[in-house]
Amino acid sequence: MSRANFLRVIVVSLLFALVLQPEWFAPIFEPFTPPGAVVIYDRTSLLSLSLSHLGIVAVASLAAIIVAVLLAILVTRPQGKAFLPLSRTIANMGQTFPPVAVLALAVPMLGFGAGPTLVALFLYGILPIFENTMTGLSTLPPATMEAARGIGLSRRQRLIQVELPLALPLILTGIRLSVVIAIGTATIGSTVAAHTLGEVIIAGLLTNNTSYVLQGGLIVGLFAVLIYDALTQLETHTRKRLGVM
Amino acid sequence: MIEIDNITKIYDGRAAVEAVSMTIESATITAIVGTSGSGKSTLLRMINRLVEPTTGQVRINGEPTAGLPKNALRRRIGYAIQGHGLFPHHTVAKNISAVPRLLGWHKDKIHARVNELLELFSMPPDEFRDRYPAELSGGQQQRVGVARALASRPDLLLMDEPFGALDPIIRTRAQADLHRIQRTLGSTILLVTHDMEEAIQLGDQVAVMDQGQLVQHGTPAEIITNPATEFVAEMVGGVDRPLRLLSLLSVSQILENGTAEGDPLDEKSSLREALSVCLWSGRSALPVERNGSPIGRVTLEAIRSRAEGTHEPG
Amino acid sequence: MPNRIKSVVSGPGLLFASLGLVALFAPFLTLAANRIVAGEGVRVWDVAGPEAIIPGMVGVVIGLALGLPSAWQSVRFTGSLVGIAALVWLLMQGSTSLLEGAGTYARVSLGSGFWCLLAILLLLAADALSSLSPGPKMRSALLAVAIIVSALVLWSGALTDLSIFREYANRQDAFFNAAWRHLGLAFGSLVVAAAIGFPLGVYCHRNQGLRGAVLPVLSFLQTIPSLAMFGIMIPLLAWVGSTIPGARELGVVGIGFLPAFLALVIYSLLPVVANTVAGLEATPILTLDAARGMGMTRHQRLKQIQLPLGLPVMLAGLRIVLVQNIGLAVIAGLIGGGGFGTFVFQGLNQTATDLILLGALPTVILALISAITMDILVELARPNQMRHG
Numbered sequence: 001m002s003r004a005n006f007l008r009v010i011v012v013s014l015l016f017a018l019v020l021q022p023e024w025f026a027p028i029f030e031p032f033t034p035p036g037a038v039v040i041y042d043r044t045s046l047l048s049l050s051l052s053h054l055g056i057v058a059v060a061s062l063a064a065i066i067v068a069v070l071l072a073i074l075v076t077r078p079q080g081k082a083f084l085p086l087s088r089t090i091a092n093m094g095q096t097f098p099p100v101a102v103l104a105l106a107v108p109m110l111g112f113g114a115g116p117t118l119v120a121l122f123l124y125g126i127l128p129i130f131e132n133t134m135t136g137l138s139t140l141p142p143a144t145m146e147a148a149r150g151i152g153l154s155r156r157q158r159l160i161q162v163e164l165p166l167a168l169p170l171i172l173t174g175i176r177l178s179v180v181i182a183i184g185t186a187t188i189g190s191t192v193a194a195h196t197l198g199e200v201i202i203a204g205l206l207t208n209n210t211s212y213v214l215q216g217g218l219i220v221g222l223f224a225v226l227i228y229d230a231l232t233q234l235e236t237h238t239r240k241r242l243g244v245m
Numbered sequence: 246m247i248e249i250d251n252i253t254k255i256y257d258g259r260a261a262v263e264a265v266s267m268t269i270e271s272a273t274i275t276a277i278v279g280t281s282g283s284g285k286s287t288l289l290r291m292i293n294r295l296v297e298p299t300t301g302q303v304r305i306n307g308e309p310t311a312g313l314p315k316n317a318l319r320r321r322i323g324y325a326i327q328g329h330g331l332f333p334h335h336t337v338a339k340n341i342s343a344v345p346r347l348l349g350w351h352k353d354k355i356h357a358r359v360n361e362l363l364e365l366f367s368m369p370p371d372e373f374r375d376r377y378p379a380e381l382s383g384g385q386q387q388r389v390g391v392a393r394a395l396a397s398r399p400d401l402l403l404m405d406e407p408f409g410a411l412d413p414i415i416r417t418r419a420q421a422d423l424h425r426i427q428r429t430l431g432s433t434i435l436l437v438t439h440d441m442e443e444a445i446q447l448g449d450q451v452a453v454m455d456q457g458q459l460v461q462h463g464t465p466a467e468i469i470t471n472p473a474t475e476f477v478a479e480m481v482g483g484v485d486r487p488l489r490l491l492s493l494l495s496v497s498q499i500l501e502n503g504t505a506e507g508d509p510l511d512e513k514s515s516l517r518e519a520l521s522v523c524l525w526s527g528r529s530a531l532p533v534e535r536n537g538s539p540i541g542r543v544t545l546e547a548i549r550s551r552a553e554g555t556h557e558p559g
Numbered sequence: 560m561p562n563r564i565k566s567v568v569s570g571p572g573l574l575f576a577s578l579g580l581v582a583l584f585a586p587f588l589t590l591a592a593n594r595i596v597a598g599e600g601v602r603v604w605d606v607a608g609p610e611a612i613i614p615g616m617v618g619v620v621i622g623l624a625l626g627l628p629s630a631w632q633s634v635r636f637t638g639s640l641v642g643i644a645a646l647v648w649l650l651m652q653g654s655t656s657l658l659e660g661a662g663t664y665a666r667v668s669l670g671s672g673f674w675c676l677l678a679i680l681l682l683l684a685a686d687a688l689s690s691l692s693p694g695p696k697m698r699s700a701l702l703a704v705a706i707i708v709s710a711l712v713l714w715s716g717a718l719t720d721l722s723i724f725r726e727y728a729n730r731q732d733a734f735f736n737a738a739w740r741h742l743g744l745a746f747g748s749l750v751v752a753a754a755i756g757f758p759l760g761v762y763c764h765r766n767q768g769l770r771g772a773v774l775p776v777l778s779f780l781q782t783i784p785s786l787a788m789f790g791i792m793i794p795l796l797a798w799v800g801s802t803i804p805g806a807r808e809l810g811v812v813g814i815g816f817l818p819a820f821l822a823l824v825i826y827s828l829l830p831v832v833a834n835t836v837a838g839l840e841a842t843p844i845l846t847l848d849a850a851r852g853m854g855m856t857r858h859q860r861l862k863q864i865q866l867p868l869g870l871p872v873m874l875a876g877l878r879i880v881l882v883q884n885i886g887l888a889v890i891a892g893l894i895g896g897g898g899f900g901t902f903v904f905q906g907l908n909q910t911a912t913d914l915i916l917l918g919a920l921p922t923v924i925l926a927l928i929s930a931i932t933m934d935i936l937v938e939l940a941r942p943n944q945m946r947h948g
Contacts, residue, residue, distance in 0.1 A: 032794055082570035082629070085689040086682065093685065096930040098886025101919040104903045108912040109671070184784035188890065191907055201790045205894060210794040217787035228782045295852055319854030330849030334867050344853050393853075403852075 008229070015222040019046045022215065029211035037209050041200045041216070050219065052114075053196040056189070057182045060118050064125030065175060071126075072133035073159065084138075091131035099124050099185040107192050117189030117196070124185065125178040132174030136167025169239045176231040183224045187216075197223075246271050247292070247401055247433065252301030254287050261287045263457040264301070269401075269450070272431040274424075276448030278441055278480060284457040285437045289403050292435065293322045305400055320344055323402035323432075327409035329390030331378040337363070337389050338374040344397040362392040365426060384415040391423065395432065404436040408443065420447055441480045445469070445489060453477050465493055487552035491516040496533050496543050499551060505530035505542040512540065520548050569629035571686045579623040579642075579679045583616070585672035588653050593664040594722065594911050600670055606653030615652065618645025619676060626683045632690045639684035646676055647712060654720035666722035668913055695938045702931055722913040723920070726902075733901075738921065740816070740897035744888040745925075748820055749880050752827030757873075759828075760835025761861070770836060777829040785890050788825065792818035793894060819896030823887055827880040834876025838869025870940040878933035885926045889918070 017024060022040045033039045074080040075087045102124050106116035140163060148162045164171075190198030197220040204212025247269040254262040262284040269275045279285040290296040292303050294315050303310045310318055323344075331340050341362055342355045350358075360370040366388040378386055387407065394402055407423075408416045424447060427434055438444055444451045445465040452462040453476070461473040469490045472478040481489065496519050497512040509532040510519055519531060523545045530544040586600025604612055622642020626635045654667045693701065718724055727734055763770040780788075796818050842865045850860045892900020902918030905911075 080570075086571050086686040089685040089689045090682070093927065093930065096882045096886075096926040097923055098889055098926060100886060100889040100900070100903070101922050104889075104907060104915050104919045107907060107915065112910075180782055184786070187784045187786040191893070191904060198786050201786050202893070205790060205793075210797070213790040213793060217783075217791045221783040221787045221791075224782045224784055225779060228778075293852055295848070316854040316856050319852060321854075324849065324852030326845060326849055326852070328845050330843070330845035330847075332846060332850070332864060333843075343850075343855075347854060347859070390849075393849075 008226075011222060011226060015219065015226065018215070018219050018222070019050050022046055025215075029214060032210035032214060034208055034210075037207065039211055041203065041212050043203065044195075044199065046197075046200070046215075046219065049195065049197050049199060050223070053183075053186055053198075053220070054223070056114060056118055056186050056194065056196060057121065057179065060121035061125055061175070061179050061182055063122050064178060065129055067122075068126045068129035068174070069133050069171065072130050072137060076134060076137040084134075087130070087134060091127050091134065094127045095131070097124070099181055100188055103185060103188060103192065112193040114189075114194045116192055117186060117194035120189075121182045121185055125182050128177040128181070129171065129174035132170045132177075133167060136170035137163055140166055166242065169235055169242065172231065172235040172238060176228065176235065179231065180224060180228050183220065183227065187220050246306060247435070248302075248304040248307075249288075249292070250302040250304065252288070252291060252298045252303065254284070254291060254296060255299045260457045262291065262298075265454075265459045267452060267459060267462050269433060269435060271433050273449040274427055274434045274436060274447050275450040275452060276444035277435065277437045277452045277454060278439065278444040279454035280439060282456075283454040285439075285454045286405055288454065289405055289435060289437045292401070293319045293324060293403060295319075320347055320397065321400055323394030323397075323399035325390050325394040325402065325404045325407050327406035329378075329386045329410070331386060331390055331393070333378055336375050336377060337368075337381070338370075340378065340389055341393045341396050343393060344399075348397055350397075358396060362396060365429070366392050366422065382415075383411055384419060387411060387415075387419055388422070391426075395426075395430070400433065402432050402434045404434060406438060407436065408438075423447065441482065442489075445493065453480060466490065469493070488517055488520075491520060491548065491552055494551060499543055499547045500533055500541045501544065501547065503530075503542045504539070505532045505544075507531065509534040509539060510543070511535075516543075516548050516551060519543050520545070520552075523548070567629060568627050569635065569686075572626040572629065572635060572683070575626050575679050575683045575686075576623040579619070579676060582672050582675035582679060583619065585675060586670035587649065587672040587676075588657060589668045589670045590657050590661060591666045591668065591722075592662065594666050594725070594913065595909065598666065598668055598670075601653075601657060603649060603653075603672060606649065607656035611652035611656070612649070615645050615649035618642065618648065621645075622680060623683075626687070632687045636684060636687035636691065639680045639687065642680040642683070643677070646673065646680070647718075650721065651717045654718065658720055666725065666913070667720060668722040669916075695935045698931070698935050702928070702935075706928070723916050726911070726913045726917045730902075734917070737897060737899050737901055737918075740891075741885070741888050741899050741922070741925070744816070744819055744823060744891055744896065744898055745881065745884040748823035748827055748884055749877065751820075751824050752831050752880060753877065755824075756828050756831025757835055760832045760873075761839065763832060764836050764839040774829075774833060774836075777832060780825050781829045785822070785826070785887050786893070788822045789819060789890050789894050789896075792822045796821070815895050816891075816897065818894060819888065819891035819898075823884050826887060827884060830876040830879040830883070831873075834873050834879075835869075838872035838876075839865045841865075841869045841872055871937050874933065874937045874940050878930060878937065881929045881933060882926050885922060885929060889922055892918070 026039045029039050071087070075083045099120065103116060103120040106120045106123075110116040110119060144162065144166065145158070148158045153161065186194065186196045187198035187201065190196045190202050197216050200216030200219075201213050204210060204214075204216060249265060249267050249269075251264050251266050252262060253260060253264050265284075265288060267275075277285045277288060287296055291298045292310070294310060298311075305321075332343070335343075338356075338359045341359045342350075345355045345358060359374065363370040363373055368385060368388065373381075373385075378389070381389065387410070391404075391407065394404070408419050411419055420443065423434075426432075436444075436447065445468070448465060450462065451465050451468050453460050453468065453473075455474070455476045461468060461477050463471075468477065469481050469486055472481055478486075492515045494516045495512065496510055496514050496516060499516070500512065505528065507526060507528055508522075510522060512533050512535045522531060523529065529546070530542050532539055533541050533543055583603055585602075587603035588601050588606050589598030590601055591598030603616060606612065619642050622638045622640075622645060625638025625641065628634060650669075650673070657667050658665055688701075712718065719728065759773065763773050783791075839861075846864065846868075847860065850864050855863065888896075888898045889900035889903055890896075891898045892902070892904045899918040899922045902914050903922075904918075906914030906916075906918060
């Protein structure tokens with residue numbers, strides 16, 4: 001086993017232990033707990049928080065991927081060309097909106113709970129994927145496109161068999177950026193009463209219980225790092241296969 | 246005079262350049278020819294110490310380069326490379342004056358030198374000084390690259406495939422320009438190329454390298470008429486050799502008295518051109534003129550006898 | 560649609576016009592009995608008397624209509640300005656007239672119709688501008704004019720009847736403190752990150768081994784969710800404050816400005832270092848070989864060749880950092896670090912929408928202004944040859 005894979009196994013095991021058997025870590029967190037306070041977060045099961053956190057991220061990201069890729073395909077077709085400059089501006093300027101602000105602004109419209117978090121993650125998540133897919137589809141090697149036309153592929157066939165596969169590494173980069181932001185923003189979602197791991201951290205901040213902050217921070221940090229790593233691996237793999245390292 | 250003395254460069258236990266010795270006379274052009282991987286660029290880059298020799302010595306006018314500070318040495322040696330390597334964010338004038346500025350020349354002197362060089366390369370200073378490299382054609386960029394290399398009047402000009410990025414027509418003109426400027430300034434030039442045609446056209450001396458070794462060093466005529474190895478013969482291009490040889494000689498060298506029919510040829514034309522005209526127009530002799538007045542003729546017979554001097558090696 | 564019309568009418572313009580007309584039917588303002596309860600939506604034609612409404616609505620429709628012709632981009636841009644001016648007029652008239660006789664605690668807030676129309680008109684402006692593609696100087700001028708005009712409108716007091724400005728009036732001092740704190744967090748951390756990141760980037764450029772060690776660590780740190788990072792900084796600094804003698808006196812405590820500042824610096828390092836390395840590598844190999852061959856020292860090559868050529872990429876890194884930090888500084892509000900986040904989270908706690916807006920809107924505007932300014936700087940830093948194309 002390579003050193004990187006060994007490290008991955010360790011991190012995954014640590015994460016599972018933190019989520020499933022948090023009481024094993026009580027001696028470690030003890031010194032961070034104020035006198036008389038509870039050491040290990042027990043208001044809700046960490047497993048249910050983790051699943052709900054990842055669930056919100058997964059649903060929002062999946063929807064964002066579908067919408068973003070479809071939109072990017074539309075604006076890079078000849079019929080949608082008029083919308084391309086506008087799309088670039090929206091993608092560029094839209095990403096300057098802070099994710100937290102998007103989340104906070106969704107509350108007045110949707111109330112508290114998972115709803116505004118889902119919508120904020122979805123809306124914000126679209127932009128990086130949209131931008132990267134757009135770039136990927138509009139910067140294909142001209143010789144390859146010429147060849148695809150030359151061998152008689154229809155527009156649809158070109159899109160499915162040539163353009164999307166070639167743009168895939170860039171699309172995956174967009175997805176990675178988007179998912180990592182979503183994991184972070186979902187954490188803040190607990191301030192608007194979404195059921196996520198942010199709850200643990202917020203509870204710690206409100207009661208000055210550092211051990212809660214550390215538990216929540218560690219779990220969500222490890223999830224983020226592992227998912228980032230997995231998506232990077234996937235990206236490297238597709239790049240290698242396409243020979244565009 | 247540049248002396249390369251038994252110089253060797255070893256990379257990972259393999260010799261890229263192996264025990265090469267050669268002497269380059271001042272005010273001449275020496276062309277180093279070889280295929281890619283022959284070590285010709287490494288040899289060139291050891292002279293301004295962009296690559297440090299493993300063993301051996303380079304002397305410029307008797308002074309070993311190893312003893313000089315690297316950057317001071319490089320500022321004394323002009324360096325022009327394929328694709329010119331101009332600084333894209335500097336104007337033409339600033340590019341050309343790069344080395345004089347490094348040497349701390351006075352502003353007025355730099356200004357005058359830039360103008361002088363631009364004029365030498367037929368680029369009116371008023372028009373070109375303040376342009377950026379991206380606003381020039383490929384040929385102009387290449388000329389600025391050479392002008393930059395010549396700016397501080399270096400002892401020696403090193404050129405690594407200087408015309409490599411140019412298309413054939415501009416290339417021929419650039420070669421002619423270089424030849425003219427070298428004759429005007431009396432510069433010493435060491436030039437690396439993979440193109441034997443170019444080496445023969447430009448070089449007073451041609452050095453052929455193969456697998457890190459110097460296999461032959463001589464005048465173009467020697468290289469063509471008497472290739473030292475199979476490899477050199479191949480580089481010179483078997484069947485083309487008589488034609489290459491003829492291209493080195495001018496009509497005036499086999500001029501005979503007499504007259505001939507048809508359009509005259511200038512005495513500076515090469516025998517290759519003369520042969521071509523004979524064959525195309527079906528004549529066996531051509532009139533030759535100097536400054537527009539007839540001075541004699543050249544015959545197909547004479548041309549042929551010059552081309553027959555060649556024998557296969559071994 | 561026949562092709563002839565298609566080429567005359569701008570596709571986005573048509574979309575904006577249709578969406579805009581629909582948005583006119585959505586509640587333009589909302590009227591609530593007090594600042595906490597949800598308001599009642601009021602449609603645009605009901606917000607004031609006809610003498611105020613008709614010019615406003617006509618202005619919006621004209622603005623949308625001017626967005627239609629595809630050939631005249633400056634007309635389209637003018638249309639967006641006309642439309643936005645009409646919106647402001649409607650707000651001024653509507654907020655005052657709705658409050659008349661509605662009680663002391665009554666509040667008028669911005670409705671979905673207003674937000675949609677504003678977004679549509681801004682998109683129209685952006686679409687027209689992206690086709691006009693003004694140069695960096697023109698863009699700076701436009702930005703300056705936009706800022707000055709907005710400031711004048713706010714200054715004039717014409718909009719003070721709106722709920723968000725009531726919230727502002729109630730905490731004017733706190734607002735400016737928060738603004739300074741927010742700027743201090745975002746720009747201060749940028750300066751510190753640049754001071755550490757540039758030299759680190761230069762070393763990483765020179766030393767492959769160092770780069771292989773530093774960049775993965777920084778991208779790992781970047782991945783950690785912000786709330787977790789801010790949270791972890793608190794115990795860390797509290798520990799430093801209580802263990803290292805003298806640290807507490809220097810202000811190193813677990814809560815407040817410092818943990819937020821430090822977290823922002825850590826997040827900023829990756830873009831600064833990675834873009835410095837990328838910028839230094841932007842110099843073509845041949846250019847660098849020529850510089851070396853003519854006897855430039857390493858320092859001269861760095862200063863005269865690599866830095867000027869890499870500057871746009873490095874500035875692009877600072878743009879990422881600045882925009883990112885302005886957004887992340889909101890989280891500081893959760894850990895007592897101050898800034899606009901304070902209002903956002905107070906607003907969320909009190910379910911007071913306009914207090915949330917009072918925190919979120921300045922953050923968004925600040926981020927947009929910074930992004931546009933940095934984009935202009937990046938373009939100005941681009942070496943001439945690229946601008947000439």
